[in-house]
Amino acid sequence: MFSEDEYLMLSGIQHFVFCRRQWALIHIEQQWEENFRTADGQVMHRNVHDANFHEARGDTVITRSMAVSSARLGISGECDVVEFHKDGSGIQIFGLNGRYTVTPVEYKRGSPKENESDIMQLAAQAMCLEEMLCCSIESGYLYYGETRHRTKILIDADLRERTEKTVMEMHELFRKQYTPKVRRTKSCNACSLKNICLPVLCRNKSAKDFVKDMLEKEE
Ligand code: SF4
16 A cells, blocks of 8 residues: 555556556656647646536536546546446445445547557546446446547456556656656657657766756756
8 A cells, every 4th residue: 555645646547558658757757748748738638637526417427627636556646537427236325225336438639549648647547436426337438539439448357457567666766766768659749759869868867967957058
């Protein structure tokens, strides 16, 4: 079990799966975070998060921006949307009549990715919800802005194991405060941090020294 001051950001899973170095630059060397946010933009996310906190549609209650965490995994974050569907096999929810199943839905701006980053983020959200609400979640959905389509994702035992292993690797690197050096790959072309990361990788400098040099040149 992790204490709250050891929690890592759940959303970092997508960075870590994309590139461990990218994750470390954003989450360990936090001076990179603003660069990433600026480059990445999060228009659709803002729309999702600005909506009403929750609403009822027939037998479904939809909650937005729900804060979630897991002491077992040592992560915390937010679910874009959690749907509670009335179902006799589900759990009781405070303030609602009847029993409900719980389904996380994660919104993404682009299209489905080749890697598992979005799928693992969804699985981690599901595991947080299970721990918080004492429920079982069999599946969730990923919605992509480009395809305007939501895909059902089964949260099975293999996916849970891969997700947990990934989160434990994140904790290990964070404990060591280590930013790994990785080989340049074709993913670098799509990376929001490439303009800052690649010169550092090529010159074998630390990211901190690189930023310091850049700032000194500007003065
Ligand atoms: S530029 Fe490449 S190596 Fe550097 S953080 Fe991005 S994906 Fe990783």
